[in-house]
Amino acid sequence: xxxxxxxxxxxxxxxxxxxxxxxxxxxxxxxxxxxxxxxxxxxxxxxxxxxxxxxxxxxxxxxxxxxxxxxxxxxxxxxxxxxxxxxxxxxxxxxxxxxxxxxxxxxxxxxxxxxxxxxxxxxxxxxxxxxxxxxxxxxxxxxxxxxxxxxxxxxxxxxxxxxxxxxxxxxxxxxxxxxxxxxxxxxxxxxxxxxxxxxxxxxxxxxxxxxxxxxxxxxxxxxxxxxxxxxxxxxxxxxxxxxxxxxxxxxxxxxxxxxxxxxxxxxxxxxxxxxxxxxxxxxxxxxxxxxxxxxxxxxxxxxxxxxxxxxxxxxxxxxxxxxxxxxxxxxxxxxxxxxxxxxxxxxxxxxxxxxxxxxxxxxxxxxxxxxxxxxxxxxxxxxxxxxxxxxxxxxxxxxxxxxxxxxxxxxxxxxxxxxxxxxxxxxxxxxxxxxxxxxx
Numbered sequence: 001x002x003x004x005x006x007x008x009x010x011x012x013x014x015x016x017x018x019x020x021x022x023x024x025x026x027x028x029x030x031x032x033x034x035x036x037x038x039x040x041x042x043x044x045x046x047x048x049x050x051x052x053x054x055x056x057x058x059x060x061x062x063x064x065x066x067x068x069x070x071x072x073x074x075x076x077x078x079x080x081x082x083x084x085x086x087x088x089x090x091x092x093x094x095x096x097x098x099x100x101x102x103x104x105x106x107x108x109x110x111x112x113x114x115x116x117x118x119x120x121x122x123x124x125x126x127x128x129x130x131x132x133x134x135x136x137x138x139x140x141x142x143x144x145x146x147x148x149x150x151x152x153x154x155x156x157x158x159x160x161x162x163x164x165x166x167x168x169x170x171x172x173x174x175x176x177x178x179x180x181x182x183x184x185x186x187x188x189x190x191x192x193x194x195x196x197x198x199x200x201x202x203x204x205x206x207x208x209x210x211x212x213x214x215x216x217x218x219x220x221x222x223x224x225x226x227x228x229x230x231x232x233x234x235x236x237x238x239x240x241x242x243x244x245x246x247x248x249x250x251x252x253x254x255x256x257x258x259x260x261x262x263x264x265x266x267x268x269x270x271x272x273x274x275x276x277x278x279x280x281x282x283x284x285x286x287x288x289x290x291x292x293x294x295x296x297x298x299x300x301x302x303x304x305x306x307x308x309x310x311x312x313x314x315x316x317x318x319x320x321x322x323x324x325x326x327x328x329x330x331x332x333x334x335x336x337x338x339x340x341x342x343x344x345x346x347x348x349x350x351x352x353x354x355x356x357x358x359x360x361x362x363x364x365x366x367x368x369x370x371x372x373x374x375x376x377x378x379x380x381x382x383x384x385x386x387x388x389x390x391x392x393x394x395x396x397x398x399x400x401x402x403x404x405x406x407x408x409x410x411x412x413x414x415x416x417x418x419x420x421x422x423x424x425x426x427x428x429x430x431x432x433x434x435x436x437x438x439x440x
Contacts, residue, residue: 003039007302010035014295014345024341025284028291035298048297056293057286060246061167066282067249068158073274074256075113075227077265081123083223084109085131090220094211097199099135100145103128104191107149108184112156112231113256117339117383121150121394129399138205139402141198144384144410147391148191151380154339155184157235158249160285161339161379165372168292168344169351171365173245174238178436179369183377183425190417198413226259239439285340292344299349319357323374323426326350330378331385339379347375360429369436370429377425381418384411 010031017027037045056062075081088102088109095101103124111120125146132142154161157177166176199206212220234252237243243251260266333342354371355364362370383391386408396404425431 003302004304004307006035006038007299007304010295010298010302011304025287025291028288028295028345032291032294032296032298036294036301039298039301049294052293052297053290056289059167061163061173062286062289064158064163064173064246064249065160065285066278067246067253068163069160069281070274070278071158071249071253071256072113072119073278074253074260074266075110076119076123077260077270077274080113080227080256080259081106081110082127083220084227085124085127087220087224089131090212090217094209095196096203096209097141097195097206098209099128099132100137100141100195100199100206101192103132103142103146104149104152104188104195107146108152108156108188109227111150111153112158113227113252117150117153117380117391118394120153121147121391122398124150125395125398129395133401136207138202139399140406140410141195141205143392143395143399143402143407144414145191145195147384147389147395147407148411148414150391150394151383152184152187154380154383155180155187155373155376157181158245158252159376161343162372162376163245164285164340165343165347165375168347169368169372171368171372175369175436175440176372177235177245178239178439179373179432180376181435182431183373183421186421186424186431187377187380187418190421191414194413194417230255230259288340288344292348295345296348304349319359320426322353322357323359326354327374327378327422327426330375331381333382339376339382342379342382343375362429362433366429366433366436370425370432373432374422374425377418377422381415381422384414 013031013034014027017030018024022030033045033049036048040048085102085106088105089099092098092101092105106128107120107124110124111117128146129142133139153159157180159180162176162180163173165171166173230252233255234248237251238245238248257266260270330342330346333346351368351371355367359367359370383389386392389408389411392404392407392411395407396402399407
């Protein structure tokens with residue numbers, strides 16, 4: 001059997017293991033190890049494993065992941081999610097569908113602290129959903145808006161998925177953060193427009209707006225200022241070159257802990273819960289890293305990525321058509337796989353293909369940043385795309401009075417907005433790269 005055929009067989013075996021619910025890290029590690037042994041030898045496999053695990057987990061940049069996750073855990077328990085929603089509602093509550101818009105903006109702001117879509121959806125929904133239902137928002141609009149708003153946790157820095165992409169493709173994390181801002185702003189604008197159009201087509205799904213009082217606005221602004229302080233200090237320091245992303249994550253974590261403590265929302269049980277959840281999630285991520293590294297080492301030996309890149313390059317197909325095809329592949333894959341697994345498994349194979357193609361004359365570094373944002377956007381779509389949509393399942397668990405089919409109907413306007421944004425970002429890479437070129 002040729003090395004290429006072994007590589008293909010290993011990939012198929014991995015998908016089969018995933019299909020029978022074997023944990024994702026083992027689904028990648030076991031076929032990768034078997035394939036490596038068949039291509040090289042059992043001695044070569046042991047020699048590889050002897051240093052591979054240490055080489056992966058001793059990377060200094062990886063420490064940014066648990067730090068930002070701990071910062072998000074402190075924010076979740078520190079009452080910041082409620083403050084964000086109240087402030088967003090004080091600004092947008094005067095518009096038809098304003099509370100749904102406020103939920104989206106609160107998700108965007110909280111996502112910039114937590115870096116996790118699932119955590120953002122679960123946290124903001126617990127605050128916003130009861131209020132929306134109390135004011136007679138339809139279950140379809142309420143759940144769809146919050147599930148969709150939560151997806152912005154993937155795109156907005158400090159997104160864990162964004163950092164993982166930067167690490168495995170050896171990109172500058174600061175530049176990766178900068179590249180995500182304009183697409184994130186487009187996402188927020190698109191979602192707000194989708195809600196505005198929806199409530200005009202179906203006015204019965206949202207109540208008539210009521211203008212918040214001046215006192216309500218000032219009270220909301222007073223409660224939300226610590227979030228602005230954290231954001232300004234952490235990301236201002238990172239982009240200003242004062243400290244590294246890891247140092248910024250440390251400072252942000254300490255500040256969030258201090259604010260939660262001063263608000264009286266931090267106790268020993270909450271501290272223990274935050275540390276434990278961060279350790280568990282970090283351990284899961286690092287185990288997936290090890291499994292993905294084993295799979296990618298096997299595929300590299302088999303020459304499958306190089307053969308794929310060569311085949312695409314010699315196919316005389318428009319690079320833009322190739323990009324749209326890859327995006328469609330990721331949307332389909334997102335229906336059965338979480339975004340982190342998709343990134344770790346597929347990027348080492350597909351990334352060389354993208355770098356080898358000519359997109360508008362972009363240099364490799366710009367292509368890497370542009371492609372990373374596109375990948376994150378498609379992962380975001382997969383979080384609400386039928387028939388799986390992890391964020392939809394999260395909302396269904398919190399809003400048991402709303403059938404899941406209603407939420408899926410509600411996300412259709414947001415998916416249309418996502419499709420328009422995808423076309424714009426593929427057609428005009430400058431939207432993604434403008435801020436990077438301006439500030440670096």
